Amino acid sequence: MTLPVHAVLGELTAALDAHGTAVLVAPPGTGKTTLVPLALAEHTGGRIVVAEPRRLAARAAASRMASLLGEKVGETVGYAVRGDRKVSARTRIEVVTSGLLVRRVQSDPELSNVDIVLLDECHERHLDADLLLALLLDVRAGLREDLKLLATSATVAADRLATLLGEAPVITAHARTFPVEISYLPPVRNERVEASVARAVRVALSEGDGDVLAFLPGAGEIARTTSLLSDVDADVLPLHGRLTAARQEAALTPGPRRRVVLATAVAESSLTVPGVRAVVDSGLSRIPRVDHRRGLSGLATVRVSAAVAAQRAGRAGREAPGRVYRCWPQYEQAGLPAYPEPEIRTADLARLALELACWSTPDGAGLSWWEAPPEGPLEAGQALLHTLGALQGGKITARGRKMATLGLHPRLARALLDGAAEVGPRSAAEVVALLDAGGTHTDVEAELRRLATDQRRRTEVQRLARLVPAAPEAPDPALVVALAHPERLARRRDRDSAVYLMAGGTAAELPAGSGLGDAEWLAVAEATRDPGRAHGIIRLAARADLELALRAAPNLVSEVDEVRWSGDIVARSVRRLGAITLSERPLRDPAPELVRQALLDGLREEGPDLLSWSAGARNLRQRLAFLHLVHGEPWPDMSDDAVLAAAREWLGTARRRADLARIDTAKALRGLLPWPEAARLDELAPERIEVPSGSHVRVDYSTGEPVLAVKLQETFGWLETPRVSGVPVLLHLLSPAGRPVAVTSDLKSFWDNGYSSVRAELRGRYPKHPWPEDPVTATATRHTKRRS
Known part of the structure; x- marks a missing residue:
């Protein structure tokens, strides 16, 4: 059978001969994983290494190529994955996992006896694959200019790859596909993903012929879906990375009966599941995620991207017209992200940090990345390596190199x-x-x-x-x-x-x-x-x-004197394992600095009102706040945060809550006055203002502007609104009973427009008080009318 990639093999080999690098864009089913390595081996006569993102894909690719040659795996074509290797002296094409090839590059940077490295399924953006690409580019730049690199991708997002590979030529193989009809079968209310997929599988079996390939997020969901489909007239087969090689092979081999293959993401691109006419897509995938703040890492179940959904759907149209059943509402399709998030953004980077340290570039600087590792997660990985003894002073230790050779996560x-x-x-x-x-x-x-x-x-x-x-x-x-x-x-x-x-x-x-x-x-x-x-x-x-x-964990054990604020000072000696308290006892004489810090914590928690504020102290704080607002520096900021920042100098020998109430806050505030400007305090923000009656009335600065509450009769003859630091005073004009009758910052306008109505209202209520027709020429008074 002739596959689409046959048409571009000549162009591909010519590009590698001329440039040493190339990018092959070819959708699943075009033969890029199996036919291209065979063609390259025949063309060059050298040794080819194919890097696959998954062990299952590596074994399957080697098996398929060997069968095309009529040989057993381990002869011309072999494979190597962690814990399993089938190669011989005859082997010229070796399929390996990306992680395993990273280890080989670390131990043999020149990749002796390797002529071409084919990096398959680069679009999946697995962490090991991204790292491998960066290391191979470094090898080619400094040690092996003759090493040829071919990167393949099942999507058209190849521009970045081509740039990384030195403006490499991009060759495209167009897939021969059949039409695919897409239906949406969203879950019913409270339906679990397994039930939703099982229901869609039954619909697929009833509406068409051929095998059904269903995508689920993980092995657990596959097991539960298998149980729900125990009564269907078909062989239900799992396909995921935890299975034995024999069981994986069974899922990839057509059988005498109709089959339902329940697969994880391993079947999205690099594996071919023959006989499939219908695809059921749960719309979910499981990816590595790490919560750096809580120290929890693992696998998270997420919605697939539009690109992945399209790739899964394409499995139904490889051999004949097919059908796709998506287990989500059709309106949600437009909201899917365009592409899957690269693993380097979401995964625990401790293992990446270890490999970079082994490469003598702990921060990855100088390497050409598809996307450089994010700084924070990489630093978290390096911190873990220091804890484990794999790094010291930023450099790899002998213990760290031993850990790296094990092929495991550093933990x-x-x-x-x-x-x-x-x-x-x-x-x-x-x-x-x-x-x-x-x-x-x-x-x-x-x-x-x-x-x-x-x-x-x-x-x-x-x-x-x-x-x-x-x-x-x-x-x-x-x-x-x-x-x-x-x-x-x-x-x-x-x-x-x-x-x-x-x-x-x-x-x-x-x-x-x-x-x-x-x-x-x-x-x-x-x-x-x-x-x-x-x-x-x-x-x-x-x-x-x-x-x-x-x-x-002896390094997590600590014994500390702990002084904290909990409504008052609480002092104790505490023994902990990390955050876990093992024992504690009261601390009778805590260090003064710890007490001071706890008191400051209390002030931050409960605010400045934890201190004792006399009327004079409050008034001084308000006056200073007004001057800071109007004039700025050097008049001090009087916000809560600023006062709390200054409070460290006020605490003196305070040891408990009661001591805070004894602090003379007025004196403390006067210590903040700027010199020589302090001499003008009463001029710029007077505590009182003399009014026409001769009274000295206190100015209220609590609102951030000067406010003067004064009886109306005491302002007769006052032609202009008084000002404080150039700011008009807001006058609260009071009745003889002390109730506000008018508020103005424009006294002249009040005399002209508002006084007559106030006079008309109040002269009958307060007949013993003067209410002249012309307040501007009248004499201000604090008293009632004089008797004749």
């Missing part, structure tokens, strides 16, 4: 290395293998018992155990978990609660039925936090105790 590498010495290689390897792959039970020990007979897991345990020195076996799963995640050691908050506080400061809840409900201490291996939940959820943990916690 798991530490757990294997140190755990082997503590509990024995096999016991450590059993737990590390579980932590690497994940489990279904919450209880680590229950999960280890369940997996004891799993041959694939046993093989992985044996491989890991061979990587570390021999030592006596003394199984202790919780210790190994704690070595990997010391900050997740957790203690129950109280006797009747299922909520645990982890050493890192995050609270997480133990689900019902976990079998761990009576444990005071846990070594938590995995915890997640869903949006909207107050606590994380513990997914995998082992029973622990205080002794184990201290043994696994």
